[in-house]
Structures are given as C-alpha cells and as structure tokens.
Amino acid sequence: MSSEQSAIPNVNVSLETHLILALEPLLPITDTALSTQLAQYLSGPEGIIPYNILLSVSRWSRSPAGSSALRACSLPLDPNSYLMISLLAGTTTSPDRKFGLYEPQEPEQLAAQTKRERKAITTIINGVFSVIGSGAAAWIGSERTNWRQEWRILFALFVAVVVAISETVLYIIWQSRSSSAKTTKMRRLIRAKKEDKENSDHLNTNTTNEEAHHNGLRLRVQTKSTT
Structure with missing residues (x-):
C-alpha cells in the first residue's frame, strides 16, 4: 500500500466549476474521511484540489459500495462521470506552481546548431561510404592474390x-572538440552578458549620483539667492 501511495503524483489540480458541481453531491454519501477532505477543498479559497483526493474519489466510485451509493441518490449519478479522465477533463495541473519562463534561442544560435547537425550527418555518411569503399577495394584488390573466397571475405571485413x-575515433574526437568549443562560447556569452549588466548598473548608479549632485547644487544656489 505504501508503494502504491508513493507512486501517486504529489500535484494539485485546478478546481473548475464543472468539477465542483460533480464533487458536491458526493459530500453526504461518501465515507467520513473522504467527505471531510472534499469539503475542505471545495469550500477553500485556493481553487485547487490534490490529485490524490480525486484518485480516491475515482476509486470509491468504482467500488461496489460507491457505485451503489451513486445510483441510490435521488438523482442517480453515473459512476463513469467520476473516472479520472472525466474528473481531470478541462482542468489545469499544478496551477499554484511557478515555472520558469521559456527563453527561445537566438536566430544565430539556431543557425549554428543546424549547421553543426548537418556537418555531423555529412561526417557520418562519409564514414559509412569510407567503410563500404574500403571493404570493396580490399575485396577487389585481393582478386589477384589467388586466395580462396573465404580469405578474401575475411580480408575485406578486416579492412x-x-x-x-578509425572513422569512429575521428568522429568522437571531432564531437568532443565541437562540444568543448560550444561550451567555451556559451561561457563567453554568459560572461559578456554579466559584464554588460554590471556596466549598466554602474552607469545607472553614476547617473543617479550625478543627478543627486546637481540637485544639491541647485538647492544651494536657490538657498543663497533666497538669503
């Protein structure tokens, strides 16, 4: 049971109007613990309800006691309306959480990435052709050695x-150098952005100090002229 509970995601679901209308009739007919939990979130101002409570409602509606209680209402309720797919329809997962903003890549970065991908694909294709060509050349070249077919095949496979x-080793070396160059470029870009921000803050501070200095001089001049 503990492993089953640990598998339940610890997330909240937005409490939409249709979900409230579906859950309110369950308050007088469910068991005490589940009814208390439902009442707590249905009357709460947060507008959210935990996923595990909805899962408990769904399991209860599929139990013999739950199905009988739903059908025994003055207005019979359909147990299929309390399946998870029905309860979660039209809701938002984790509306109370703040996720990071998506920052799209710059066009230059996308172009550079596309160029690297094309170069990698070209390198792989060239490597495949090199392997096939070298094997074929070894097979044709061994034709005049008077070797048996088996030895010629083994020789071609060996080549x-x-x-x-060798092509794999060269590709790994090229890939590692490309990755290190990309990492270095990203570090330089981050460092440049940080320096630009520091310079901007420094300029803003200097501007504020200069404005304060000019305002002070202006006040002094006005004071002297008044006296």
Missing part, C-alpha cells in the same frame, strides 16, 4: 572494421 574503428 572495413579497421576503417570503421
């Missing part, structure tokens, strides 16, 4: 494997 390993 292809060696070329494939």
Whole structure:
C-alpha cells in the first residue's frame, strides 16, 4: 500500500466549476474521511484540489459500495462521470506552481546548431561510404592474390572494421572538440552578458549620483539667492 501511495503524483489540480458541481453531491454519501477532505477543498479559497483526493474519489466510485451509493441518490449519478479522465477533463495541473519562463534561442544560435547537425550527418555518411569503399577495394584488390573466397571475405571485413574503428575515433574526437568549443562560447556569452549588466548598473548608479549632485547644487544656489 505504501508503494502504491508513493507512486501517486504529489500535484494539485485546478478546481473548475464543472468539477465542483460533480464533487458536491458526493459530500453526504461518501465515507467520513473522504467527505471531510472534499469539503475542505471545495469550500477553500485556493481553487485547487490534490490529485490524490480525486484518485480516491475515482476509486470509491468504482467500488461496489460507491457505485451503489451513486445510483441510490435521488438523482442517480453515473459512476463513469467520476473516472479520472472525466474528473481531470478541462482542468489545469499544478496551477499554484511557478515555472520558469521559456527563453527561445537566438536566430544565430539556431543557425549554428543546424549547421553543426548537418556537418555531423555529412561526417557520418562519409564514414559509412569510407567503410563500404574500403571493404570493396580490399575485396577487389585481393582478386589477384589467388586466395580462396573465404580469405578474401575475411580480408575485406578486416579492412572495413579497421576503417570503421578509425572513422569512429575521428568522429568522437571531432564531437568532443565541437562540444568543448560550444561550451567555451556559451561561457563567453554568459560572461559578456554579466559584464554588460554590471556596466549598466554602474552607469545607472553614476547617473543617479550625478543627478543627486546637481540637485544639491541647485538647492544651494536657490538657498543663497533666497538669503
């Protein structure tokens, strides 16, 4: 039971109008614990209800006692209306949480990323052709060695494997250098943004100090002229 409860997501769901209308008739017919929890959130000002309470309602409605209680109401209620897919329809998950703003990449970064992807695909295709070409060349070149077919096949496979390993190593080296260069560029960009922000704050501080100094001089001049 504990493992089942730990699998339940600890999130809230927005308490929409249709959800309130669906849950209010359950207050007098559900068990005491569930009815107390429902009343607490239905009358609360937060406008949210935990997901696990809705899950408990759904499980109760599918139990024999819950189905009988729903059908025994003065206006019979449909147990299918309390399935999770019905309860969660039209609601918002975690409306009380603040998620970070999405910051789209700059067009230059997108263009550079597309260029790197195309270059990587081209490198992989060239490597595949190199492996196939080297194997075919080894097979054709061994034709005059009077080797048996089995030895020629093994020789061609050996050459292809060696070329494939070398191409893989070269691709890994190229990929690592590309990643390190990208990381260095991002660090420089972050550092430049930080320096620009510090310079902007410094300029704003200097401007404020200059304005305060001019205002002080103006007040002194006005005071002297008044006296």
